[in-house]
Amino acid sequence: MIEIKLLKxxxxxIGVDNLDSFIQGLNNVLDRExxxxxxxxxxxxxxxxxxxGFMTPESRDGFVKQNINEKVFLLSVINSNIPGILEECKPAGITNWMLFRNASTAIIGKTKVIDKIRTQNEDDDEMYEDYGYDEYVPIPFDGTYETVAKAI
Known part of the structure; x- marks a missing residue:
């Protein structure tokens, strides 16, 4: 399994609903904190x-932007901020706010990675294509944050 850490x-x-539930689900999947x-x-x-959540890359004098790169997966990003974040920061991937809140396993990730692992026939979603990203549901969701953690 790939090593991960939570960056705070x-x-x-603000707007990262159910973060504590996600962390507990993640701990359950990892079998450790x-x-x-x-x-x-x-x-x-x-x-x-x-x-x-509602943070933008410019939050706190660019502190957030300095911490987003290809090794950072963003949780619960507000939909209107997604295009700017993808264009400016090039993160590893994103879960959007609405889907994270509802424990969905849909993610936005780099197209070249998704194309390598895609196992389902899905309609082309050109929404993020210009930024080199695509939307994908790697595993079906069941409303639990353990499954969200596995998808990420």
């Missing part, structure tokens, strides 16, 4: 999960 920046993410860190370690070979 010094800004409380996820490491929570406040900054990115360049020597870490895994991925960071960053709760976003």
């Amino acid at each position: 920046v010094n800004i409380e993410p 996820i490491d929570i860190v406040t900054e990115i370690d360049s020597s870490f070979n895994g991925y960071y999960l960053l709760p976003m």
Whole structure:
């Protein structure tokens, strides 16, 4: 399994509904408590999960933007912020706010990665194509955050 850590920046993410439920589900899947860190370690070979909510990349004088890169998967991003984040920051992937809130397993990820793992026939979704991303449901959802954690 790929190593992951939860990245918590010094800004409380408003709009990240059910984060505690997700963390508990993630802990259940990992069989241990996820490491929570406040900054990115360049020597870490895994991925960071960053709760976003209403935060924008410019939040707190760009502090958030400095912490979003290809090793960071964003949780619960407000829909209207997604295009700007994809264009400016190039994260590993995203769950949007509405779907995260409802424990869906739909993610937005890099098209080249999704094309390698896609196992279902799905309609083309060109919404994020210009940014090199696509929307995908890697496994069916059952309303539990354990399944959300597995999908991510």
